[in-house]
Amino acid sequence: TANAMWGGRFAAGPDAIMEAINASIGFDKRLAKQDIEGSRAHAAMLAATGILSDSDVAAIREGLLTVLSEIEGGGFQFSTALEDIHMNVEARLKQVIGEPAGRLHTARSRNDQVATDFRLWVRDQADAAIQGLEALMRALLRQAEQGADWVMPGFTHLQTAQPVTWGHHMMAYVEMLARDRSRFADARARMNESPLGAAALAGTSFPIDRHMTAAALGFDRPMANSLDAVSDRDFALEFLAAASICAMHLSRFAEELVIWSSAQFRFVRLSDRFSTGSSIMPQKKNPDAAELIRAKIGRILGANVALLTVMKGLPLTYSKDMQEDKEQVFDAADTLMLALAAMEGMVRDMTANREALEQAAGSGFSTATDLADWLVRVLGLPFREAHHVTGTLVAMAEQAGVDLPELSLAQMQSVHPGITQDIFAVLGVHNSVASRTSYGGTAPAQVRAQIARWKEMLP
Numbered sequence: 507t508a509n510a511m512w513g514g515r516f517a518a519g520p521d522a523i524m525e526a527i528n529a530s531i532g533f534d535k536r537l538a539k540q541d542i543e544g545s546r547a548h549a550a551m552l553a554a555t556g557i558l559s560d561s562d563v564a565a566i567r568e569g570l571l572t573v574l575s576e577i578e579g580g581g582f583q584f585s586t587a588l589e590d591i592h593m594n595v596e597a598r599l600k601q602v603i604g605e606p607a608g609r610l611h612t613a614r615s616r617n618d619q620v621a622t623d624f625r626l627w628v629r630d631q632a633d634a635a636i637q638g639l640e641a642l643m644r645a646l647l648r649q650a651e652q653g654a655d656w657v658m659p660g661f662t663h664l665q666t667a668q669p670v671t672w673g674h675h676m677m678a679y680v681e682m683l684a685r686d687r688s689r690f691a692d693a694r695a696r697m698n699e700s701p702l703g704a705a706a707l708a709g710t711s712f713p714i715d716r717h718m719t720a721a722a723l724g725f726d727r728p729m730a731n732s733l734d735a736v737s738d739r740d741f742a743l744e745f746l747a748a749a750s751i752c753a754m755h756l757s758r759f760a761e762e763l764v765i766w767s768s769a770q771f772r773f774v775r776l777s778d779r780f781s782t783g784s785s786i787m788p789q790k791k792n793p794d795a796a797e798l799i800r801a802k803i804g805r806i807l808g809a810n811v812a813l814l815t816v817m818k819g820l821p822l823t824y825s826k827d828m829q830e831d832k833e834q835v836f837d838a839a840d841t842l843m844l845a846l847a848a849m850e851g852m853v854r855d856m857t858a859n860r861e862a863l864e865q866a867a868g869s870g871f872s873t874a875t876d877l878a879d880w881l882v883r884v885l886g887l888p889f890r891e892a893h894h895v896t897g898t899l900v901a902m903a904e905q906a907g908v909d910l911p912e913l914s915l916a917q918m919q920s921v922h923p924g925i926t927q928d929i930f931a932v933l934g935v936h937n938s939v940a941s942r943t944s945y946g947g948t949a950p951a952q953v954r955a956q957i958a959r960w961k962e963m964l965p
């Protein structure tokens with residue numbers, strides 16, 4: 507039998523395979539709340555503008571609430587034959603309130619309807635991402651505060667570079683996550699315009715009030731072009747792009763936690779609550795949450811690429827291709843929220859090993875740059891010469907199997923006679939970090955200033 511919604515020109519119903527490829531109800535049922543919210547706003551506007559009678563609209567708005575509670579209560583029977591959430595809701599509304607249900611779709615199309623629903627959904631997710639990021643930033647701030655002056659090795663090429671502070675390293679992620687947060691906020695601000703009332707693509711001849719529905723749904727304004735309104739998904743792509751970048755940050759931090767929690771590093775101890783054991787090796791405590799966070803970017807970036815690929819080359823306006831937008835965004839959003847929550851839990855629970863950090867901070871000739879700087883500052887050597895002298899001393903220490911501070915003054919003077927006992931003060935890791943007082947540098951005073959700034963800025 508032909509479709510109840512649009513079957514007028516059809517003699518036969520769809521093939522089962524057609525139904526299978528066409529239906530989106532299996533996933534777009536997640537838009538139920540937004541769909542009903544949008545429909546209720548649309549109906550209220552139809553009454554306010556005199557397009558529908560107050561009594562019809564009262565029945566529609568009331569009936570929609572009944573349908574929503576059925577869906578939320580889990581008792582709703584979704585039908586694949588009804589394709590998607592929009593038609594499932596409308597069909598049920600018809601059963602609940604009868605004839606007025608057929609008037610709800612006046613001056614509207616599923617094209618502007620789905621664009622509206624999806625914007626509302628993605629907007630909620632942008633808010634959730636911002637909240638998740640803020641929680642993680644607060645956890646990082648607590649770590650940073652506790653170890654603002656704990657020394658650890660800073661790395662380039664994953665080789666020891668210069669000593670830094672634990673607080674400084676934690677705060678580096680606060681900065682990155684803050685940019686992620688502002689990307690979601692930017693995307694949210696740009697997406698916050700209402701497509702509702704664009705109808706199928708051209709607008710409508712009914713005297714609708716798009717400003718009214720936009721305001722009712724919390725949008726800043728109606729979208730200015732009906733063709734654009736039903737045919738772009740850039741708002742979802744922006745969300746996915748922000749999510750991809752955020753997931754990349756989480757992945758890098760996760761990788762550091764994997765390395766740091768190893769027996770070779772022992773920089774951090776992850777809590778039991780965020781670790782797993784091995785079924786064969788009794789000693790094992792594995793950083794599975796960190797590893798999974800490291801990997802999750804695959805799905806999120808995958809969604810970004812998938813949707814961009816769906817959208818490229820599509821002629822205006824709506825094409826059914828665009829129904830492929832939802833699953834990608836649903837999965838990416840779920841994945842991101844879970845990764846943020848897991849990272850927040852891990853960071854909140856983890857214990858930094860101050861002794862191991864400090865021990866590692868001094869290894870690998872980490873204060874060689876301090877030595878070179880001293881030669882410049884005190885002896886007036888050109889930096890290039892100081893670099894060479896220091897390199898010779900590092901080679902000497904390496905040969906002897908000791909660290910720089912363990913070389914004797916005589917050994918040092920054999921390389922440069924101007925070196926004095928004072929040099930040993932700058933070879934210590936605490937002096938090293940304390941000296942890096944340039945703005946944004948690793949000196950504890952700088953780090954504390956940044957912590958204070960962020961504590962004030964974070965809600």
Ligand code: ARG
Pocket residue numbers: 530534589590616617620824826828829
């Ligand atoms: N389920 C559809 C989607 O998600 C709703 C819009 C259908 N519009 C249409 N003209 N067939 O894109």
